[in-house]
Amino acid sequence: MSIGQSTRLALAGMQKIERAIMDEMRARRMVVNSAVFSWNRGQGVIAALPDPVPMDVRVGTRHVSATWPRVCLQDPRNCVDRSDVQAEIDRIVDKLTPAD
Numbered sequence: 001m002s003i004g005q006s007t008r009l010a011l012a013g014m015q016k017i018e019r020a021i022m023d024e025m026r027a028r029r030m031v032v033n034s035a036v037f038s039w040n041r042g043q044g045v046i047a048a049l050p051d052p053v054p055m056d057v058r059v060g061t062r063h064v065s066a067t068w069p070r071v072c073l074q075d076p077r078n079c080v081d082r083s084d085v086q087a088e089i090d091r092i093v094d095k096l097t098p099a100d
Contacts, residue, residue: 006070006074007049009073009074009075010049010053010070010073010074012073013068013072013073013074013075013079014039014053014055014068014073016079016080017055017068017073017079017080017085017089018034018037020080020086020089021037021057021089021092021093022034024089024090024093025059025093025096025097028093028097030059030096030097032059032096036057036058036059037055037056037057038055038056038057038058039053039054039055040053040054041054041056049070051069051070051071052067052068052069052070053067053068053069053070053073054066054067055067055068057092057096059096062095062096064091064092064095064096066088066091066092068085068088072085
């Protein structure tokens, strides 16, 4: 797999994870957009993506960090279906949403 293909797949995986987090937050009546996410310490995809890829999410005063294995990001079709990934998404959403 070329570097370009690897990067495109990783980007697709990142977007799928972002959408899953936004969907879960929306279900809890919190609307966020992709601006709350920072990948790869804000360096974008121009910088080489490390393994694992760091992600920060900031909503108001709440902040959560996570790391995602590249192997997960490069399989965006199945990424969110993995139980470890879904557990991490749930952890992020729990920390970002206020307790009722």
